[in-house]
Amino acid sequence: MVCLSELQQKFGAKIAESHFRDNRRIDIPAAVVLPLLTSLKTEYGFNMLVDITAVDWLEYEGATDRFSVVYQLLNLDTGERLTVRVPVNLPDAVLPSVYSLWRGADWMEREVWDMFGISFSGHPDLRRILMPEEFDAFPLRKDYPLKGRGERHNFPVITRSGS
Amino acid sequence: MAVGLPENIFITKLDAAANWARSNSLWPMPFATACCGIELMATAASRHDLARFGAEVMRFSPRQCDLLIVAGRVVMKMLPVLQRIWLQMPEPKWCISMGACACSGGVFDTYAVVQGIDRFIPVDMYVPGCPPRPEQLLQAVMDMQAKVRRTGTVMGREFAIRDMPTGPAPFDSDERYRIEDSRLIQLGGFSAAATSAGRSATQG
Amino acid sequence: MPLTPVDTLESASAEREYVWTLNFGPQHPATHTTLRLVLTLDGEKVLNAVPYIGYLHSGFEKLGEHLDFNQYVTIVDRMNYLSPLANEIAWHHAVEKLLGIELTPRCRYLRTILAELMRMHDHLLNLGTTALDLGGFTAFLYFFQQREHIYDIVELASGQRFHTSYTRVGGVLFDVNTDWVNRVRKFIRDFPKVYDEVDRLLTKNRIFVDRTKGIGYLSREEAINFSAVGPVARASGVERDLRRDEPYLAYADLDFDVVCSRGGDCYARYLVRMQELLESLKIIEQAVENIPGGPVNIGVESDMVLPSKPAVYRSIEGLIQHFEVIMPNRGYEVPREQIYAATESPNGELGFYIVGNAETRAYRARTRPPSYIHFSMFPHMIRNHQLSDVVAVLGSINIIAAELDR
Ligand code: SF4
Numbered sequence: 001m002v003c004l005s006e007l008q009q010k011f012g013a014k015i016a017e018s019h020f021r022d023n024r025r026i027d028i029p030a031a032v033v034l035p036l037l038t039s040l041k042t043e044y045g046f047n048m049l050v051d052i053t054a055v056d057w058l059e060y061e062g063a064t065d066r067f068s069v070v071y072q073l074l075n076l077d078t079g080e081r082l083t084v085r086v087p088v089n090l091p092d093a094v095l096p097s098v099y100s101l102w103r104g105a106d107w108m109e110r111e112v113w114d115m116f117g118i119s120f121s122g123h124p125d126l127r128r129i130l131m132p133e134e135f136d137a138f139p140l141r142k143d144y145p146l147k148g149r150g151e152r153h154n155f156p157v158i159t160r161s162g163s
Numbered sequence: 164m165a166v167g168l169p170e171n172i173f174i175t176k177l178d179a180a181a182n183w184a185r186s187n188s189l190w191p192m193p194f195a196t197a198c199c200g201i202e203l204m205a206t207a208a209s210r211h212d213l214a215r216f217g218a219e220v221m222r223f224s225p226r227q228c229d230l231l232i233v234a235g236r237v238v239m240k241m242l243p244v245l246q247r248i249w250l251q252m253p254e255p256k257w258c259i260s261m262g263a264c265a266c267s268g269g270v271f272d273t274y275a276v277v278q279g280i281d282r283f284i285p286v287d288m289y290v291p292g293c294p295p296r297p298e299q300l301l302q303a304v305m306d307m308q309a310k311v312r313r314t315g316t317v318m319g320r321e322f323a324i325r326d327m328p329t330g331p332a333p334f335d336s337d338e339r340y341r342i343e344d345s346r347l348i349q350l351g352g353f354s355a356a357a358t359s360a361g362r363s364a365t366q367g
Numbered sequence: 368m369p370l371t372p373v374d375t376l377e378s379a380s381a382e383r384e385y386v387w388t389l390n391f392g393p394q395h396p397a398t399h400t401t402l403r404l405v406l407t408l409d410g411e412k413v414l415n416a417v418p419y420i421g422y423l424h425s426g427f428e429k430l431g432e433h434l435d436f437n438q439y440v441t442i443v444d445r446m447n448y449l450s451p452l453a454n455e456i457a458w459h460h461a462v463e464k465l466l467g468i469e470l471t472p473r474c475r476y477l478r479t480i481l482a483e484l485m486r487m488h489d490h491l492l493n494l495g496t497t498a499l500d501l502g503g504f505t506a507f508l509y510f511f512q513q514r515e516h517i518y519d520i521v522e523l524a525s526g527q528r529f530h531t532s533y534t535r536v537g538g539v540l541f542d543v544n545t546d547w548v549n550r551v552r553k554f555i556r557d558f559p560k561v562y563d564e565v566d567r568l569l570t571k572n573r574i575f576v577d578r579t580k581g582i583g584y585l586s587r588e589e590a591i592n593f594s595a596v597g598p599v600a601r602a603s604g605v606e607r608d609l610r611r612d613e614p615y616l617a618y619a620d621l622d623f624d625v626v627c628s629r630g631g632d633c634y635a636r637y638l639v640r641m642q643e644l645l646e647s648l649k650i651i652e653q654a655v656e657n658i659p660g661g662p663v664n665i666g667v668e669s670d671m672v673l674p675s676k677p678a679v680y681r682s683i684e685g686l687i688q689h690f691e692v693i694m695p696n697r698g699y700e701v702p703r704e705q706i707y708a709a710t711e712s713p714n715g716e717l718g719f720y721i722v723g724n725a726e727t728r729a730y731r732a733r734t735r736p737p738s739y740i741h742f743s744m745f746p747h748m749i750r751n752h753q754l755s756d757v758v759a760v761l762g763s764i765n766i767i768a769a770e771l772d773r
Contacts, residue, residue: 020704021464049594051707051735055722060730070720072707072735076591076605079612083707104594107743115428130421130772131275132240139274139429146426146433148274150339152239153282158246160285194394196401196423197769198448201492202529205518208511223395241401241422244394270441273426294529 002026002044002082011036025083033086034096037071041101046073046082049098052108054088054116058142066090067118071098088118097123115140178316185229185255186311189218189304192228192252194245197235199262199294206297218304225251230307234294236264238275242283249284255315259303260286263293386414391757393422400768402742404757411754416746420772427773431732436462436536436699437673437692439732444530446734447770449492450485452521453712455534460615461708461719466699468537468671472617472659477539479617480551480654481521482710483647487558488517489713489765490598490640490647497637497762498569501578506565513561516554523547536699537672538664551655555648562644570641579633583748583760586631593744596737597715598643599764601627602635609711621653633763671699701725707735714738714765738770 004017004026011032018025028036040046050072057063065087073082088095097120098105109120110129117138120126128135135151137144195203207213207221222228225248237245249258260280263269266289268278280286287310290303392403401422407415427446431439436459443458444451456478463470470478495510518528524543525531533540569575585595590603600607608625610618626642628635664672673692678685692699701723709718715737724730741764749760 020702020706021467023706025705048591050709050716051718051720051733053720053733053735055705055731055733060722060724070705070733072718072720076607081707083705102594103589103592104740104743107739111739128421130424132421139426144274146273146429152274152277155242155246155277155283157282158249158284198445198451198529200400201448205511205515209508210512210515235400236423236425238423238425240424241393244422248394270445271425271430273429276425296528 001080002040007036007039010039023083024081025085027085027087030086030088030095034098037073037084037098037101040073040082040084045075045077046080048074048076049102049104049108050074050081052098052105052112054112054118054140056116056140056142067093067116069095069112069118093118094121095119096121097126099123114138117141179312181317182312182315185315186308187217188220189230189257189307189311190220190222190228191218191230191232191304192223192225192248193221193232193234194248195232195234196237196241197264199234199264202294202297203232203234203261203300206300211297211301213301213304216301216304216308225249226253228252229256231256231258232261233258233265233280234261236262236269236271237277237280239277240275242277242280245280246284257287257307257311258285259288259290259307261290261300261303262295263291266291269293385409389754393419402761402766402768402771404745406754406757408754413749413752413754413757416749416757418742418745420742422772423768424772425769428732428734431729433728435693435727436729439729440534441530441532443734444532445769446736446773447489447712447714447717447738447767448529449767450489450713451530452481452533453485453489453710454717455532456482456485456616457710457712457717458719459534459536460710461706461721462536464708465704465706465721465723466536466671466701468665470537470616471662471665473542473661473663474538474665475617476654476658477543477663478534479621480651480658481524481533482616483650483654484517484520484551486647486713487644488514490644491517493762493765494565494569494637494640497759498575500758500762501575503569503572503575506569509561509565509568513558516557520547520550520554523550535664535673541675542663548655548658551651555652555655558648559645562641566641570638576634578756578759579637579763582633582752582756583763584632585744585748589744589747590631593747594740595715595744596740597711597713598626598636598639599715599741601625602639603631604629609709609716613709615710617654618650620657621650623650633759636763699727701727709735712737714741714767714770734770734773736770736773738765738767742766742771 004015008015014029016027052069052071054067054069056067057065067088069086069088071084073084086095095118097109099109099122107129109123110126112118113120113126114128114130115138131139137149193200193203205211218230229252231249231252233245260266264271264276265280268276270293272278277283288303288307290299292299386407386409389406389408391406393401403419403422405417405419406413427442430442434442440455440458443454446454491510491514495507498506521531522528524547525533525540585603587604590600590605595603596607604627606625606627611625623646626639626646628639674685674688679689703723703725705720705722707718707720709716716735717737718735720733720735721729722731745760745764749757
């Protein structure tokens with residue numbers, strides 16, 4: 001079990017904890033992401049990174065930050081799960097990469113970059129992964145329309161006689 | 164050569180022979196991208212057995228095929244590949260668009276999915292359904308054979324006639340409106356509500 | 368120009384002019400639809416593989432923000448299309464956790480049976496195509512026949528054979544009847560025979576074993592570090608199965624084993640899947656014999672579940688209830704909270720991270736797709752193997768393109 005007060009002692013008092021159903025979550029500032037996750041991995045045995053994702057809070061009433069990046073951790077020996085949430089804001093939406101801790105983070109971080117435009121410093125190969133390389137928007141941001149901006153129609157037409 | 168026989172009679176018969184041969188030995192090129200591909204697989208597998216219709220020789224190389232079966236949605240990143248494969252196939256060639264996604268985008272009316280491949284390549288036969296049952300695909304193959312028998316010519320002249328793709332134009336009008344809207348919003352001049360409300364007022 | 372043998376190379380940094388690049392996919396029969404790899408080859412040896420994905424990215428998660436909890440199930444279906452119902456169950460598992468809904472016992476058992484049928488569905492196709500890619504056509508045909516039987520069972524329950532859209536928040540679309548139960552019983556009776564045949568055909572087959580043993584090795588530490596889950600992780604010795612570790616649905620009442628192996632190679636993954644088929648059969652058998660009676664949906668008074676169609680057409684309460692649920696300004700009471708909930712899908716941990724915003728649709732519906740994680744390990748697993756092993760490894764980690772790209 002991770003004890004909140006221990007974490008607060010080590011990484012400052014800005015760490016908050018909350019529960020919903022069986023999910024246990026801690027909110028941490030962006031500055032301590034790498035040291036805190038390192039300590040969670042090495043000292044508390046969270047040896048598996050289940051998921052990294054992000055949420056865009058643009059249209060969420062009462063939200064104070066633009067994005068948050070969400071890490072799902074799992075301790076394989078005890079089966080304990082922990083959700084770590086980190087607020088990120090524009091214009092410099094950058095977090096340190098956790099690739100050095102878990103190699104599974106590689107593609108997850110690339111996907112967050114591709115879909116939300118949150119970049120990860122120290123990632124070895126941060127390229128677009130799902131969208132074409134020349135795509136210039138971030139589709140899962142709330143200000144990008146569901147039906148796109150016409151990119152899906154931007155192709156040459158091949159006719160019968162032309163082929 | 165038969166002396167004095169009008170040329171066109173001779174040609175017609177050759178057409179019929181060629182069409183008969185072609186229609187009973189369609190070689191499909193399965194362009195299976197998504198769930199419909201699994202039903203395509205089911206069609207070729209044990210219970211439904213596409214081999215009964217002379218179309219079981221799935222060739223994965225486009226240069227040896229004459230029937231392109233597009234099974235599944237085609238997205239922005241994939242469309243250039245599809246077009247290239249179509250261009251690589253030798254004449255005469257036909258195309259079956261299998262499933263709602265390939266025909267019209269289906270449930271995926273999103274930024275990434277092409278809203279019907281017929282906007283960008285010619286399509287001969289549409290199979291509706293999500294996914295179409297194997298029986299439907301079998302029927303489509305049989306219809307395709309009938310169409311080949313009916314319309315083909317030895318020289319493949321039927322392909323030279325149409326120079327429009329069969330589907331709707333790549334841009335339909337409401338798509339264009341929406342793009343304009345989003346551009347305005349990006350410029351920061353208008354709010355989304357204002358532009359669309361203004362348009363419906365002027366249209367109404 | 369003759370190729371220089373590898374072992375005469377002076378050092379790794381020496382100029383390797385004979386190394387060549389091969390593009391594999393995105394349209395290739397062995398790439399399971401739309402994967403693309405760029406392989407760097409030294410003769411037949413794969414020095415490096417770079418996967419390019421996104422050739423089937425169709426905006427699932429964006430759609431999830433625009434459709435309500437019951438509508439989005441049609442989209443979730445299309446994610447892992449080898450086992451559509453497993454996705455539905457995972458999605459509604461997460462939604463029900465968010466809304467705090469407790470299912471009825473009958474529904475839990477019914478969903479358990481369906482989830483296990485879907486596990487078999489997925490493994491059958493995967494094993495069949497793996498054999499097909501390695502040159503064995505018979506196993507594919509045998510297993511596909513069994514898949515058709517599962518299709519029939521699913522069709523009898525839901526009316527659609529493929530994308531069923533069968534589950535609803537708080538229940539399922541229709542209840543099942545005795546006919547259906549008998550059909551499942553028949554399937555349980557008949558399946559072992561076919562299984563034995565394929566087992567005899569493949570498991571000790573010299574060619575098959577030679578093509579898979581020692582190929583694509585993944586150690587336990589690597590599996591954990593790469594976040595691998597499901598059969599792939601279990602074949603590397605990670606003892607993790609959500610059905611046992613975080614029991615959901617009716618798994619806590621049922622008796623089954625978690626199949627693991629220490630092999631870590633393609634053959635071990637094949638064996639794990641084969642054994643899981645039998646475990647699933649065991650679970651289905653227990654569940655179908657013990658399926659409790661009673662209603663399958665949670666009660667009408669809860670205001671959470673869509674009433675059955677006859678109730679909507681024949682009674683005023685049903686009609687009112689229907690409108691209460693589907694009108695955009697009524698509907699559920701959704702907490703403004705976030706939840707992560709996962710189930711053990713055939714491919715591994717399939718989780719959903721849902722952000723609720725007091726609306727009947729999700730503010731954000733993130734999928735945690737197992738295929739995505741597994742494909743990211745592929746370059747590591749294929750390194751220094753032969754070109755022909757690419758298909759063996761690809762087959763053994765069971766990549767589903769729609770789940771990979773969403
Ligand atoms: S039409 Fe339906 S089954 Fe076919 S690819 Fe599209 S979503 Fe999948």
